[in-house]
Amino acid sequence: MNPLLQVEGLGKTYGNRLGCEDVSFELQAGEVLAIVGESGSGKTTLLRCLSGHLQASSGRVLYAQRDGRSVCLADLSEAERRMLMRTDWGFVHQDAREGLRMGVSAGANVGERLMAVGARHYGHIRSTAEDWLTRVEINRERIDDSPWAYSGGMRQRLQIARNLVTSPRLIFMDEPTGGLDVSVQARLLDLIRGLVRKFNLAAIVVTHDLAVARLLSSRMMVMQQGRVIETGLTDQVLEDPQAPYTQLLVSSVLQV
Amino acid sequence: MNAPTYNFAYLNEQTKRMIRRAILKAVAVPGYQVPFASREMPMPYGWGTGGVQVTAAILTPDDTLKVIDQGADDTTNAVSIRKFFVKTSGVATTEKTEDATIIQTRHRIPETPLTEDQILVFQVPIPEPLRFLEPRETETRVMHALEEYGVMQVKLYEDIAQYGQIATTYAYPAKVADRYVFDPSPIPKFDNPKLNDCPALQLFGAGREKRIYAVPPYTKVVSLDFEDHPFEIQTWDRPCAICGSRKSFLDEILTDDAGGQMFVCSDTDFCARQQNQSA
Numbered sequence: 001m002n003p004l005l006q007v008e009g010l011g012k013t014y015g016n017r018l019g020c021e022d023v024s025f026e027l028q029a030g031e032v033l034a035i036v037g038e039s040g041s042g043k044t045t046l047l048r049c050l051s052g053h054l055q056a057s058s059g060r061v062l063y064a065q066r067d068g069r070s071v072c073l074a075d076l077s078e079a080e081r082r083m084l085m086r087t088d089w090g091f092v093h094q095d096a097r098e099g100l101r102m103g104v105s106a107g108a109n110v111g112e113r114l115m116a117v118g119a120r121h122y123g124h125i126r127s128t129a130e131d132w133l134t135r136v137e138i139n140r141e142r143i144d145d146s147p148w149a150y151s152g153g154m155r156q157r158l159q160i161a162r163n164l165v166t167s168p169r170l171i172f173m174d175e176p177t178g179g180l181d182v183s184v185q186a187r188l189l190d191l192i193r194g195l196v197r198k199f200n201l202a203a204i205v206v207t208h209d210l211a212v213a214r215l216l217s218s219r220m221m222v223m224q225q226g227r228v229i230e231t232g233l234t235d236q237v238l239e240d241p242q243a244p245y246t247q248l249l250v251s252s253v254l255q256v
Numbered sequence: 257m258n259a260p261t262y263n264f265a266y267l268n269e270q271t272k273r274m275i276r277r278a279i280l281k282a283v284a285v286p287g288y289q290v291p292f293a294s295r296e297m298p299m300p301y302g303w304g305t306g307g308v309q310v311t312a313a314i315l316t317p318d319d320t321l322k323v324i325d326q327g328a329d330d331t332t333n334a335v336s337i338r339k340f341f342v343k344t345s346g347v348a349t350t351e352k353t354e355d356a357t358i359i360q361t362r363h364r365i366p367e368t369p370l371t372e373d374q375i376l377v378f379q380v381p382i383p384e385p386l387r388f389l390e391p392r393e394t395e396t397r398v399m400h401a402l403e404e405y406g407v408m409q410v411k412l413y414e415d416i417a418q419y420g421q422i423a424t425t426y427a428y429p430a431k432v433a434d435r436y437v438f439d440p441s442p443i444p445k446f447d448n449p450k451l452n453d454c455p456a457l458q459l460f461g462a463g464r465e466k467r468i469y470a471v472p473p474y475t476k477v478v479s480l481d482f483e484d485h486p487f488e489i490q491t492w493d494r495p496c497a498i499c500g501s502r503k504s505f506l507d508e509i510l511t512d513d514a515g516g517q518m519f520v521c522s523d524t525d526f527c528a529r530q531q532n533q534s535a
Contacts (some may be wrong), residue, residue: 004257048439082402101410104413104414105417111413112406115406115409116407121484123484140294143417144417155424223359
């Protein structure tokens with residue numbers, strides 16, 4: 001079987017400055033990959049290149065479509081790429097305000113993707129939105145509230161619902177638990193783990209928090225200064241880190 | 257009379273040519289917003305500088321001009337624009353819809369059906385229907401190019417969620433010739449059905465935003481809606497208090513400071529004609 005996502009020698013430079021360099025990996029359907037590293041190590045640049053938000057300077061990304069054919073992202077027209085981004089893919093931003101349409105209600109946020117792919121029946125859109133709010137543990141009575149009236153954790157869950165409503169196959173997450181307090185983080189991680197398993201979602205999660213990587217991912221990649229310095233099964237990397245930087249990272253986790 | 261120091265219809269011939277080119281392109285691509293080099297006009301933005309430039313570019317000495325504001329021939333905006341063209345071009349003017357060859361309008365389409373010999377010119381404040389949902393011009397252009405109009409539906413969804421019905425009553429978005437979603441300027445949605453399959457050429461000018469767009473004669477214009485919340489126009493539970501018409505768009509007029517009001521036709525020409533008929 002073709003891997004869902006196949007990345008070959010991906011690099012991005014900002015003028016003379018390096019974003020990321022020579023990144024290659026494969027992602028199977030239903031697999032969760034964590035990308036960890038410190039701030040400025042190129043994690044987010046890599047994620048934005050993979051998800052088509054940024055144009056890579058070198059290398060290529062192959063994506064296996066539902067019909068089994070692999071397409072190179074750079075070869076897709078803008079219309080096809082944008083279609084992919086709002087049907088087959090999802091993107092969960094660290095700051096929910098970037099990922100949500102803050103000016104409209106929660107229900108409209110969830111329904112937007114449906115309407116973008118042609119849903120024109122208000123009743124159906126609304127019941128689907130209610131259904132999804134319940135799945136992400138938001139009270140359905142709050143469907144007409146503005147996301148401004150939501151707490152940080154709720155906004156993040158709303159963002160997830162908004163992305164999952166078109167049953168995507170691949171979801172990108174940029175620090176999904178950043179800025180949330182620990183108990184809310186734990187609930188959110190639990191929710192994401194459940195959804196990923198239930199819908200057989202593949203996910204690429206960027207995080208600086210090793211605990212997030214451990215809970216969500218089956219495989220992880222460690223980045224430093226734009227390069228991948230270590231990859232492997234999550235447990236293996238965390239239990240027996242090989243690269244000096246990874247050892248440092250693992251040993252610097254605060255123990256309570 | 258021609259004011260001696262101005263060119264016919266105020267604008268110089270080069271400018272008119274530039275505007276006519278934009279108009280031709282707009283007619284060729286119905287509903288598409290064509291950028292044009294909008295000029296400073298001797299009136300403030302918001303007074304119809306876009307419509308005035310379009311009218312100036314298409315006006316000929318043989319034309320008969322009618323100018324309406326909210327359907328009325330005798331309100332400030334209509335009177336000043338009519339006087340402007342009388343002064344700068346000397347064309348004949350009329351208040352009768354069927355006698356006019358060019359009708360410049362703000363906020364209404366006349367009740368009297370238009371004909372193939374007429375051109376309707378709209379004054380448009382904000383031509384971009386997606387603007388309130390997507391502030392970036394670069395993004396709205398891509399959305400038009402790729403026909404990504406789902407977000408327009410989000411606005412209508414939000415209306416129903418908040419008010420139980422589609423609460424947008426003017427500048428109601430519609431799709432032209434199955435392609436471009438456009439803003440028909442702030443006409444009441446009552447007038448949206450008149451846009452569809454209209455025998456007259458309809459031109460839209462936005463002066464501040466520097467855009468011209470058009471609905472050519474006999475073009476399909478469909479107002480956006482939901483299957484279970486279809487597009488509907490306004491209705492009133494009473495006829496016009498002056499002419500008794502039940503099929504025209506009514507304005508509420510306050511008659512005193514004790515809550516007195518009456519509903520009358522916003523189209524003054526139509527209202528006067530109805531009165532004559534019944535008299």
